[in-house]
Amino acid sequence: MCLFGLLACETSLNVQNENEPDIVRAFSNPNDLVNAVGGGLLTWWNGANGNQHPGLALAIGANFTTGERAGAGQEDFSVIPRIAYPNSVFYNRQETVDNPWFQNYAALAAANAGLRALNNGVRLDSPQSETMLTATAQLLQGLSLGHLGIWFDKAVIVDENSTEEEIANSQFAPYGDVVEKAIEKLDAAILTASTGSFSLPDGFISGYDASNPLDNVKLAQFANTMAARFLMNGARTQEENLQTDWIRVLSYARKGVKGWDFAPAAQGADEPGLWVDSYKRESHRPDRIRTSNEIVGIADNSGKLAAWLALPPNDRRPIIVQTDDRRVTAAGDPTAPGLYFAYNAKTHGSLSRGWYRQSRYYPIRYASHTGFIGSSNYCTEDENDLIIAEALLRTNGSNTEAVTIINKTRVTNGQLPALNGTESKEVLLNALMYERLLELGYNAAGLTYGDKRRWEFPGPYVRGNGSGVYQHYVGTPRSLPIPARELQTLGLDVYTFGGPTVADE
Numbered sequence: 271m272c273l274f275g276l277l278a279c280e281t282s283l284n285v286q287n288e289n290e291p292d293i294v295r296a297f298s299n300p301n302d303l304v305n306a307v308g309g310g311l312l313t314w315w316n317g318a319n320g321n322q323h324p325g326l327a328l329a330i331g332a333n334f335t336t337g338e339r340a341g342a343g344q345e346d347f348s349v350i351p352r353i354a355y356p357n358s359v360f361y362n363r364q365e366t367v368d369n370p371w372f373q374n375y376a377a378l379a380a381a382n383a384g385l386r387a388l389n390n391g392v393r394l395d396s397p398q399s400e401t402m403l404t405a406t407a408q409l410l411q412g413l414s415l416g417h418l419g420i421w422f423d424k425a426v427i428v429d430e431n432s433t434e435e436e437i438a439n440s441q442f443a444p445y446g447d448v449v450e451k452a453i454e455k456l457d458a459a460i461l462t463a464s465t466g467s468f469s470l471p472d473g474f475i476s477g478y479d480a481s482n483p484l485d486n487v488k489l490a491q492f493a494n495t496m497a498a499r500f501l502m503n504g505a506r507t508q509e510e511n512l513q514t515d516w517i518r519v520l521s522y523a524r525k526g527v528k529g530w531d532f533a534p535a536a537q538g539a540d541e542p543g544l545w546v547d548s549y550k551r552e553s554h555r556p557d558r559i560r561t562s563n564e565i566v567g568i569a570d571n572s573g574k575l576a577a578w579l580a581l582p583p584n585d586r587r588p589i590i591v592q593t594d595d596r597r598v599t600a601a602g603d604p605t606a607p608g609l610y611f612a613y614n615a616k617t618h619g620s621l622s623r624g625w626y627r628q629s630r631y632y633p634i635r636y637a638s639h640t641g642f643i644g645s646s647n648y649c650t651e652d653e654n655d656l657i658i659a660e661a662l663l664r665t666n667g668s669n670t671e672a673v674t675i676i677n678k679t680r681v682t683n684g685q686l687p688a689l690n691g692t693e694s695k696e697v698l699l700n701a702l703m704y705e706r707l708l709e710l711g712y713n714a715a716g717l718t719y720g721d722k723r724r725w726e727f728p729g730p731y732v733r734g735n736g737s738g739v740y741q742h743y744v745g746t747p748r749s750l751p752i753p754a755r756e757l758q759t760l761g762l763d764v765y766t767f768g769g770p771t772v773a774d775e
Contacts, residue, residue: 310376332742343538423445476535476536502720523661531650565711594709595608615630
């Protein structure tokens with residue numbers, strides 16, 4: 271798809287070459303151009319968060335969720351010892367990598383076609399509309415390339431200036447270069463958004479219309495937060511995390527989402543609904559998936575998690591946590607619902623697939639999504655704030671400002687004692703990571719997966735194999751491979767990542 275398919279996607283839009291007049295004829299009706307870019311936003315959403323692939327596999331691979339079901343690659347990503355991702359055209363869960371790869375490229379093709387049309391003289395009803403569509407297409411380029419860069423080990427970089435010949439002869443670029451190109455496109459969107467006021471048309475992003483507009487100011491803030499997210503979560507290892515340009519991350523986050531959340535609204539009580547957040551929907555179904563014992567366990571103050579981790583995997587039985595964090599349980603009763611989680615004494619699914627997959631806790635924060643409704647809270651002010659806090663800690667910035675941010679969710683939502691800023695850097699980073707796990711883990715597909723592969727110390731609890739609960743389980747793939755279908759189409763060898771013989775893939 272990424273070489274032949276990009277050409278196919280653009281051909282389907284009747285876009286042949288940036289220097290030929292066909293593009294003008296193809297979009298002789300300006301509404302077609304607007305609809306092409308608007309439709310690209312929904313395609314990006316489906317590739318990034320709007321279907322259950324790869325969100326469920328990445329969450330369970332990060333030991334954030336737990337379950338024994340095979341659907342969406344969950345069983346293969348969570349088995350202990352870890353196995354290599356079965357990258358094959360015959361793998362019946364291949365949509366785990368197919369969907370994010372092909373849909374992000376389809377979205378990128380729509381954005382490129384829109385910008386190419388505008389650059390070749392297609393005019394909308396006003397300069398304001400053209401500014402809006404340009405900024406939106408640039409944002410879409412950044413979002414699509416960004417997800418390809420943080421999830422896959424390499425990808426092809428193309429934009430509105432790429433000719434058919436260049437696309438056909440292009441080479442795969444390493445993930446770092448892909449992330450940088452995504453940032454470049456987000457920068458372009460931010461700059462365009464500063465040149466004039468506009469609001470996205472009704473229907474571009476569900477939940478944003480005349481009564482709740484997503485204007486040029488919000489578009490720029492969203493782009494800034496996503497740039498910070500991509501810079502952070504592009505790192506694959508502890509070493510790369512330390513090499514991240516945290517000053518740059520901080521600069522983007524300072525201009526990020528503030529006073530609002532980017533939260534598309536799911537439409538429809540049935541599949542296939544538009545703008546449905548299937549990561550939230552599927553992860554909030556306690557009959558299928560639970561929250562990992564490791565996640566609720568880090569809130570425990572009775573030693574339960576340490577004892578649980580010390581056992582062989584198949585001897586681990588679900589724990590009941592004792593905690594002061596009111597997000598996990600209510601006061602005085604470890605089985606009473608907290609703000610974000612609830613308790614269910616029943617096991618879920620087949621015990622023959624491993625007791626270590628069993629948990630009695632499940633999320634309730636976004637339970638409305640099980641009915642295909644609700645705001646997605648995909649990119650929030652809380653996330654942006656916690657990015658600022660982490661960047662401050664990693665650049666020796668103000669501990670006072672960092673703990674003020676950490677305390678916003680720690681104290682308000684968790685009802686935990688406030689930090690005062692005199693704690694050690696390790697204690698503060700531990701508190702920051704704890705907040706990211708509890709507050710953001712169910713917001714966006716792959717967010718915790720990206721966090722765990724980049725954090726550089728194990729945290730307070732260590733598994734029997736030496737990895738910590740703030741790290742990936744040894745052998746977990748650090749990147750997704752290019753889909754086998756793509757590789758075979760291009761005549762390239764199929765490869766993969768992860769497995770029990772990999773010390774730290």
